[in-house]
């Protein structure tokens with residue numbers, strides 16, 4: 277199986293955040309990551325049309341559609357059909373609260389089907405560091421971004437305790453697999469004992485996701501070098517630091533990149 281199919285298989289098996297309904301997912305997500313809501317509010321207020329790349333189960337997409345102005349457009353794409361089915365039911369679950377109807381569809385971020393310069397805003401939350409070729413996906417995002425538009429891209433930050441721990445645990449599992457001749461043995465053991473993870477799917481992701489890349493400030497600057505401007509901030513180490521513009525322990529970079 278090629279790398280991208282493995283990535284898709286993982287996300288079909290383990291849709292991001294777990295949880296069967298939008299109500300449960302949004303409660304968990306915005307409790308853990310409260311800094312996401314002001315970002316979504318800002319996007320909803322500033323942009324009439326948004327593409328989200330790697331939308332997963334559509335939690336942020338549906339939340340955006342609650343907040344965007346009527347007449348706007350939101351398109352969420354992903355390559356996990358299981359996640360997309362959940363995203364569509366999230367839209368149905370809260371349809372009476374939505375200002376606009378979300379569109380969810382299958383796309384590979386590395387080969388988007390949209391024409392050049394289609395969207396004034398592109399959002400991607402914690403997705404592209406799992407893609408086979410992140411650089412190619414960022415190039416595609418720049419291609420479909422309208423001139424003067426902004427991409428808001430969240431990617432793992434290397435110098436953060438959570439990400440560092442994930443790399444260490446993944447390399448320990450790799451050594452164990454090499455000795456035992458197994459494939460992601462700890463992930464498979466975890467899946468065998470727990471069917472639903474109440475706190476989300478971070479542990480499954482740590483051991484199971486085929487690709488997990490992270491970035492330093494310098495490698496983020498290199499990744500976004502073709503954009504006309506780039507602002508980087510760090511987010512996500514917990515509620516107490518959520519309001520800081522630059523969270524010293526944040527596990528995600530937010531790249532605000534203008535074309």
Ligand SMILES: C[S@@+](CC[C@H](N)C(=O)[O-])C[C@H]1O[C@@H](n2cnc3c(N)ncnc32)[C@H](O)[C@@H]1O
Pocket residue numbers: 283284287292293329330331332333334335353354355356359383384385386400401402403404406407408413
């Ligand atoms: C960690 S989840 C994030 C999902 C969602 N943004 C969220 O925060 O809940 C990563 C998602 O990226 C998607 N993904 C990874 N590589 C992709 C690619 N090349 N094209 C489209 N989707 C991709 C996966 O299918 C998965 O749903």
